[in-house]
Amino acid sequence: MSTYSQLQQIIPPDQALACKGIQASLEQVKSVFNTTLPLLANATLTLESNVGLDSINALTGPLPANVVSFYQTTLATGSGARGLLLLTDLIGTIAGNNVTEPLNNTTVILNSMTSAGDFTALTNSVNGVYTVMENCIAGDYTHESSYGNTTVYTVIIPSGLPGAGSYSGGSPGAAANRAFADGLNPAMISVVGTIAAAYPAPVAATTAYFDVISQKLVNQNANIAAAGIVYANLVAGQQPWGLVSGLSTNGLNIVEGGPAYVLQSVAVTSTQGGQAILSTMRQARNQTRLSTAGIQTDITISDQYPQPVANLGNVQYTVAEASEQKVIG
Numbered sequence: 001m002s003t004y005s006q007l008q009q010i011i012p013p014d015q016a017l018a019c020k021g022i023q024a025s026l027e028q029v030k031s032v033f034n035t036t037l038p039l040l041a042n043a044t045l046t047l048e049s050n051v052g053l054d055s056i057n058a059l060t061g062p063l064p065a066n067v068v069s070f071y072q073t074t075l076a077t078g079s080g081a082r083g084l085l086l087l088t089d090l091i092g093t094i095a096g097n098n099v100t101e102p103l104n105n106t107t108v109i110l111n112s113m114t115s116a117g118d119f120t121a122l123t124n125s126v127n128g129v130y131t132v133m134e135n136c137i138a139g140d141y142t143h144e145s146s147y148g149n150t151t152v153y154t155v156i157i158p159s160g161l162p163g164a165g166s167y168s169g170g171s172p173g174a175a176a177n178r179a180f181a182d183g184l185n186p187a188m189i190s191v192v193g194t195i196a197a198a199y200p201a202p203v204a205a206t207t208a209y210f211d212v213i214s215q216k217l218v219n220q221n222a223n224i225a226a227a228g229i230v231y232a233n234l235v236a237g238q239q240p241w242g243l244v245s246g247l248s249t250n251g252l253n254i255v256e257g258g259p260a261y262v263l264q265s266v267a268v269t270s271t272q273g274g275q276a277i278l279s280t281m282r283q284a285r286n287q288t289r290l291s292t293a294g295i296q297t298d299i300t301i302s303d304q305y306p307q308p309v310a311n312l313g314n315v316q317y318t319v320a321e322a323s324e325q326k327v328i329g
Contacts, residue, residue, distance in 0.1 A: 002020075003020065003023070004016055004017065004020040007019060007020065026040075079098070079219070079257065080255070080256070080257060085223070086255070086256070086257030086258060087257060087258055087259055087262050088257035088258075088261065089220065089223050089257070090220060090223050090224060090227065090229075091220075091262065092216060092220060092257070092262075093216070093217065093220060094265075094266055095261065095262045095265035095266055096265060097216070097257060097261075097262075098212055098216040099213050099216060102209035102210070102212045102213050103209070103213065105205070105209055106206045106209045106210065109202050109205060109206055110206070112202075113199065113202060118195060118198075118199060119195065121191045121194070121195070122188075122192070127160065127161050127162065128162075129162045129163075129184065129187055129188045129191050130188075132157065132161050132162050132184065133180070133184050133188070136155060136157070136176055136179055136180070136184065137176065139172060139176075141155045141157050141158075141179070142172050142175060142176070143155075143156060151170075152168055152169075152170070153168065153169055153170070153172045153174070153175040154166055154167065154168045154169075154175055155167045155168075155169075155175045155176055155178070155179040157179060157184075162183075162184065162187035162188070162191070163179060163182075163183030163184040163186070163187040164183070165179075165182070165183050167182060167183065247263070247277060247281055247284070248280060248281070248283070249284070250263055250281065251280065251282065251283075251284040251285055252281075252285060252288060254285070260281055263281065264277075264278060264281070
């Protein structure tokens with residue numbers, strides 16, 4: 001039988017229903033059972049309202065869109081649900097977040113195109129653009145000429161090769177720079193343009209992958225700056241004892257892109273230390289699950305080890321010595 005059914009047998013039904021309504025309302029107040037009705041009444045009388053705060057009273061949600069936009073654009077750019085800032089938005093690249101997969105996918109595409117011979121114009125061992133560039137850097141095309149007291153260096157790329165022509169300078173480096181600027185770079189751009197036009201789908205895919213990586217790096221740099229982190233101010237040689245002692249707590253934060261994800265991503269699991277990181281975090285999660293089930297999980301082992309007591313010499317009288325100290329009046 002409900003309290004309402006019991007109460008309406010004592011007082012009029014309408015009053016019983018009103019009392020039940022008040023009870024149901026009060027039960028919505030957090031920790032209401034820790035107070036008394038007089039105390040609650042007195043506290044309610046002193047509560048303040050948003051009177052005169054028309055903009056606040058007009059809100060239809062807990063956080064206006066313009067406030068969300070301000071924090072997202074001014075303070076940080078989060079990649080989590082509803083723009084939530086994740087740990088990987090600050091140090092995601094060390095864990096490979098949004099970087100590893102695009103790089104691996106790009107590598108697969110480029111390897112496939114290489115095997116199919118799509119890059120021959122770039123990599124051919126005789127007349128590929130990259131091959132000619134390497135030869136130019138190695139000085140294979142550089143010639144030295146003297147005119148009185150003046151020495152002139154000329155890069156002569158043979159006819160039939162990309163960037164073919166003669167390029168002079170006052171030093172080997174200057175001549176090579178001319179060859180790259182006026183001949184080899186334009187030739188490379190032309191060849192790459194031809195390949196891009198011939199294979200639009202792979203080009204679009206690899207471009208999209210690099211856009212993801214680039215945006216990740218841009219956001220990360222912006223977030224680091226917004227957080228006021230200056231790497232130049234970091235003290236070198238600091239030991240990460242705080243990180244070690246906080247492994248259990250970090251292990252409980254299993255949100256995507258959070259501490260547990262980052263630590264597990266960077267842990268070198270081929271070593272005992274790396275495996276210990278994962279094991280410690282797993283233990284913390286297991287203890288929480290057991291505790292939730294009502295199982296005692298207090299298995300803390302004391303790290304206090306009994307130390308040997310120093311010998312400070314004889315500090316007590318023997319019985320005979322004590323007897324000799326008696327003073328008889």
